Amino acid sequence: MTTTEKTEKTVEGVRVRNAHKSFGPHAVLKGIDLDLAPGTVTVVIGPSGSGKSTLLRTLNHLETLDLGYVSVAGELIGVREHNGRLHELSPRQVRRQRARIGFVAQSFNLFPNLTVAANVAEPLLAHKVAGWDAAYTKAYELLDRVGLKHRCTDYPRQLSGGQQQRVAIARALALEPDLLLFDEPTSALDPELVGEVLAVIKELARSGRTLVIVSHEIGFARDVADHVVFIDGGVVVEQGPPAQVLDHPQNARTREFLGKVR
Amino acid sequence: MSDDTKTDPDTKNEPETKNEPDKSEPDTTTEKPEIPPRRRTPLIVAAVAVVAVIAIVVAFLATRGSDDESATESGGDTTSVRIGEVAGNAAKPTTIDVPVVEAIRKKVPQEILDRGTLKIGQGALPAGFPPLAFVGTDNKTLTGTEPDLGRLIAAVLGLKPELNNATWENLFVGLDAGTSDVAISNVTDTEERKQKYDFASYRQDNLGFATVGASTWEFGGDYRTLDGLKVAVGSGTNQEKILLEWQAKLKAEGKKLDVKYFPDNAATWTALESGQIDAYFGPNPGIAYQIAGTGDTFRNAGTFSGAGASLQGLIAATTKKDSGLVEALADAINYLIENGQYATWLKTYGLSNEAVEKSEINPPGLPLENQ
Amino acid sequence: MTTTATPAAIAADPPAPPQDPLATRKVAPRRRYGRWVVTAIVLALTVEAVRALAANPAYQWDRISYYFTLDVVLDALLVTLEVTAVSAVVGFVGGVILALGRMSGNPLVNALSWAYIWFFRSLPLVVLLIIIFNASLFFPRVGINIPFGPSLVSYDVDGLLVPFVAAVVGLSLNEAAFAAEIIRGGLLSVDHGQIEAANALGLSPWRRLRQVVLPQALRSIVPGYVNQLIGLVKASSLVYYVSLVDLFGIVYQLESTHVSDKVAILLVGTAWYLLLAAVLSVLQHYVERHYSRGWEVRR
Numbered sequence: 001m002t003t004t005e006k007t008e009k010t011v012e013g014v015r016v017r018n019a020h021k022s023f024g025p026h027a028v029l030k031g032i033d034l035d036l037a038p039g040t041v042t043v044v045i046g047p048s049g050s051g052k053s054t055l056l057r058t059l060n061h062l063e064t065l066d067l068g069y070v071s072v073a074g075e076l077i078g079v080r081e082h083n084g085r086l087h088e089l090s091p092r093q094v095r096r097q098r099a100r101i102g103f104v105a106q107s108f109n110l111f112p113n114l115t116v117a118a119n120v121a122e123p124l125l126a127h128k129v130a131g132w133d134a135a136y137t138k139a140y141e142l143l144d145r146v147g148l149k150h151r152c153t154d155y156p157r158q159l160s161g162g163q164q165q166r167v168a169i170a171r172a173l174a175l176e177p178d179l180l181l182f183d184e185p186t187s188a189l190d191p192e193l194v195g196e197v198l199a200v201i202k203e204l205a206r207s208g209r210t211l212v213i214v215s216h217e218i219g220f221a222r223d224v225a226d227h228v229v230f231i232d233g234g235v236v237v238e239q240g241p242p243a244q245v246l247d248h249p250q251n252a253r254t255r256e257f258l259g260k261v262r
Numbered sequence: 263m264s265d266d267t268k269t270d271p272d273t274k275n276e277p278e279t280k281n282e283p284d285k286s287e288p289d290t291t292t293e294k295p296e297i298p299p300r301r302r303t304p305l306i307v308a309a310v311a312v313v314a315v316i317a318i319v320v321a322f323l324a325t326r327g328s329d330d331e332s333a334t335e336s337g338g339d340t341t342s343v344r345i346g347e348v349a350g351n352a353a354k355p356t357t358i359d360v361p362v363v364e365a366i367r368k369k370v371p372q373e374i375l376d377r378g379t380l381k382i383g384q385g386a387l388p389a390g391f392p393p394l395a396f397v398g399t400d401n402k403t404l405t406g407t408e409p410d411l412g413r414l415i416a417a418v419l420g421l422k423p424e425l426n427n428a429t430w431e432n433l434f435v436g437l438d439a440g441t442s443d444v445a446i447s448n449v450t451d452t453e454e455r456k457q458k459y460d461f462a463s464y465r466q467d468n469l470g471f472a473t474v475g476a477s478t479w480e481f482g483g484d485y486r487t488l489d490g491l492k493v494a495v496g497s498g499t500n501q502e503k504i505l506l507e508w509q510a511k512l513k514a515e516g517k518k519l520d521v522k523y524f525p526d527n528a529a530t531w532t533a534l535e536s537g538q539i540d541a542y543f544g545p546n547p548g549i550a551y552q553i554a555g556t557g558d559t560f561r562n563a564g565t566f567s568g569a570g571a572s573l574q575g576l577i578a579a580t581t582k583k584d585s586g587l588v589e590a591l592a593d594a595i596n597y598l599i600e601n602g603q604y605a606t607w608l609k610t611y612g613l614s615n616e617a618v619e620k621s622e623i624n625p626p627g628l629p630l631e632n633q
Numbered sequence: 634m635t636t637t638a639t640p641a642a643i644a645a646d647p648p649a650p651p652q653d654p655l656a657t658r659k660v661a662p663r664r665r666y667g668r669w670v671v672t673a674i675v676l677a678l679t680v681e682a683v684r685a686l687a688a689n690p691a692y693q694w695d696r697i698s699y700y701f702t703l704d705v706v707l708d709a710l711l712v713t714l715e716v717t718a719v720s721a722v723v724g725f726v727g728g729v730i731l732a733l734g735r736m737s738g739n740p741l742v743n744a745l746s747w748a749y750i751w752f753f754r755s756l757p758l759v760v761l762l763i764i765i766f767n768a769s770l771f772f773p774r775v776g777i778n779i780p781f782g783p784s785l786v787s788y789d790v791d792g793l794l795v796p797f798v799a800a801v802v803g804l805s806l807n808e809a810a811f812a813a814e815i816i817r818g819g820l821l822s823v824d825h826g827q828i829e830a831a832n833a834l835g836l837s838p839w840r841r842l843r844q845v846v847l848p849q850a851l852r853s854i855v856p857g858y859v860n861q862l863i864g865l866v867k868a869s870s871l872v873y874y875v876s877l878v879d880l881f882g883i884v885y886q887l888e889s890t891h892v893s894d895k896v897a898i899l900l901v902g903t904a905w906y907l908l909l910a911a912v913l914s915v916l917q918h919y920v921e922r923h924y925s926r927g928w929e930v931r932r
Binding site: 304311312314315318319321322350387388389390392396397398399401402426427428429431432435439441526527528 | 703705715718719722723763766767795797843873874875876878882883885886887888889890892895
């Protein structure tokens with residue numbers, strides 16, 4: 001990326017302001033502020049229970065915030081502003097927003113009753129973006145890009161974990177979102193399958209989309225991330241370029257965490 | 263060197279297998295996979311279900327006509343009514359000619375005349391009580407003294423008889439709601455029922471006690487002989503009311519009468535035969551019929567009037583109070599009595615001893631408090 | 634490292650067997666004497682039972698074949714099938730609505746669904762049928778000449794419409810309550826990740842139900858629901874309370890008219906009901922197989 005692109009903030013990226021979220025008495029996000037530049041890859045790391053998955057889910061309104069807001073490309077997610085206050089959007093409006101954000105979960109969550117191709121075609125059909133034939137054609141293209149076109153008539157259960165995750169990524173790409181969210185995409189995979197998924201994500205990283213990835217693959221983070229965020233106890237402890245956060249962490253907690261994970 | 267090709271076990275020739283997890287990435291084929299056909303299975307299933315439901319309801323209504331009353335033929339003003347059809351041992355089929363009587367017909371409410379049918383309620387579900395009302399040997403037609411009288415009365419009135427079968431309780435519900443114009447089903451005239459219904463009497467109501475042939479117990483007209491016995495009776499009937507009142511009286515005297523209920527006629531007779539009960543208290547014709555058909559198995563241990571000790575019980579055609587039909591019914595029955603068809607009817611079923619001299623409208627019936 | 638290997642080395646995969654006889658012969662299987670004894674006893678009992686059944690004149694095999702295909706019996710069987718089929722469909726639709734209502738966020742809808750389910754599960758079906766029969770006699774009287782077909786114009790429909798409708802209404806109301814809980818159980822059994830994925834893709838609740846949740850839920854619903862259906866076939870035997878003569882009604886009627894054939898008639902009734910249940914079970918197998926597409930264990 002050229003420096004002019006980075007300093008020109010004509011298109012905003014992901015912005016999180018004062019994010020607070022509690023589940024009952026248990027506070028999970030205790031005031032998070034983030035500015036993630038568009039077209040960059042951000043990897044979020046942190047111990048379990050730190051709130052990173054919850055934070056990720058607030059970016060496409062799968063979780064709602066008690067306080068604070070999230071905006072993507074300048075648009076508030078899940079809420080709108082009126083007279084200085086935030087009001088919830090209608091479910092239909094939220095769904096439309098979610099169509100522009102891709103989400104890949106740890107457990108793939110492919111629809112087992114649909115074939116691989118049908119899974120990828122589903123968002124296109126559901127949002128009436130394409131007719132039956134066009135949707136499937138697009139699905140085959142996407143599957144080809146993740147290298148699984150030859151399995152298109154199989155059912156998810158017949159695929160290995162790595163293959164399923166790649167299909168999940170293809171499905172998340174179907175509506176051509178500008179923002180992609182990954183929640184621990186390789187944590188449920190056998191070690192030898194991790195590589196194929198990371199390869200696909202790496203390729204996406206180079207495509208100019210904004211990626212936010214929650215992961216504990218530190219090596220991957222170093223390879224791919226433009227920005228690393230370390231979250232612990234519901235707050236951002238440290239963030240910055242990977243070279244800094246991962247190799248020369250400033251904060252003691254970061255150091256402690258990295259020491260355990262290496 | 264050529265050694266490699268022989269010894270390397272890993273390369274297979276074209277990992278085209280679709281249903282095995284391939285450990286290696288596939289070769290990039292340029293073939294386009296087929297777009298799968300649009301499967302509308304759930305929609306089809308739902309549509310089939312809806313169509314099936316509608317079709318069934320329609321078919322049910324269209325094909326199941328009301329009872330085809332082929333037992334009557336109208337030739338102008340006189341109808342040849344066939345009674346005792348498919349009645350098995352209860353009666354021999356007989357044809358009775360019944361003319362339409364204009365004078366009586368005029369008394370029938372206009373609504374019924376316009377309709378052209380007389381809806382006659384029968385209380386013979388799930389199983390009837392021969393020889394009074396039961397499904398005949400063809401397993402389809404309701405036959406017996408009661409339906410046959412209904413057919414005769416309808417013939418006098420120049421109406422087509424339509425028999426509506428129901429459970430005993432629903433028989434009265436049908437009268438209340440107008441599903442039936444009249445109930446001719448061995449219904450006893452009682453003071454309590456007269457509060458809601460009009461009666462036109464047509465037969466004596468005699469009840470009887472049936473026991474097994476070997477028993478020597480006699481009722482003798484005295485309820486005290488029932489002490490310590492188990493007696494079955496039909497639920498919701500006139501005789502039930504009488505029996506329960508005796509039970510109360512016996513209890514007051516420190517004695518005990520056990521009243522048992524069975525779901526239908528057949529079950530009751532089986533229970534009596536097996537000794538589960540000591541006696542069955544029910545319509546005398548039914549008991550006589552059962553005894554006649556089974557040799558020495560059962561015997562009649564005494565009779566009682568359906569209207570209590572002091573009054574002759576009467577079986578009457580029942581209609582909703584003030585429906586306007588009762589006069590026509592009484593007149594029709596009287597016509598049948600005066601012109602011999604009534605006698606023939608009773609003789610066919612062997613119940614001539616239950617004849618009445620004339621049909622009365624709302625005669626005194628079983629008192630509210632049994633004496 | 635050279636890749637050449639001597640053929641002998643390749644063929645010599647299994648190591649040379651040791652000469653110890655204990656290690657070379659397969660383990661002798663345990664003789665299960667108890668099992669033999671039990672098998673012999675059960676076999677003897679079964680053979681004796683079948684023989685006794687077949688030979689006993691009380692079962693009246695010739696009369697059974699007469700009644701099995703008797704026209705009034707087949708007519709009544711058709712009534713049972715019709716009533717059951719219509720009630721099953723209406724009950725299922727009602728059950729889905731109630732199940733969704735029970736899972737709704739709207740507290741009023743939730744409470745109403747719960748109340749319906751509680752009431753119609755508790756009320757005995759017999760009582761319900763009697764209540765409906767009494768009530769329905771008054772309602773359809775209001776202008777009910779439905780122009781379905783030419784033959785209906787000439788006589789009034791009351792006597793027919795009421796029993797069939799009353800039976801179906803009663804059975805459906807009852808069925809919907811039970812179906813609702815079975816369906817809700819099935820809906821709940823769908824992994825939450827599926828719902829999350831559907832939401833993340835922005836699928837509408839209806840689309841999500843149709844494409845994701847319901848197909849998966851049906852896998853769990855089908856066995857329980859077919860159970861219910863078989864129960865419904867049997868429950869339909871109560872429809873004589875609304876003056877509708879079904880298979881049970883005709884059996885009852887026949888056995889009180891033809892007392893000497895009582896056993897044969899009862900066996901015929903039994904046989905037909907067993908046959909209906911068997912057909913439903915077979916259908917269940919095929920439906921379950923359809924919905925298990927995609928669930929076969931991989932590899």
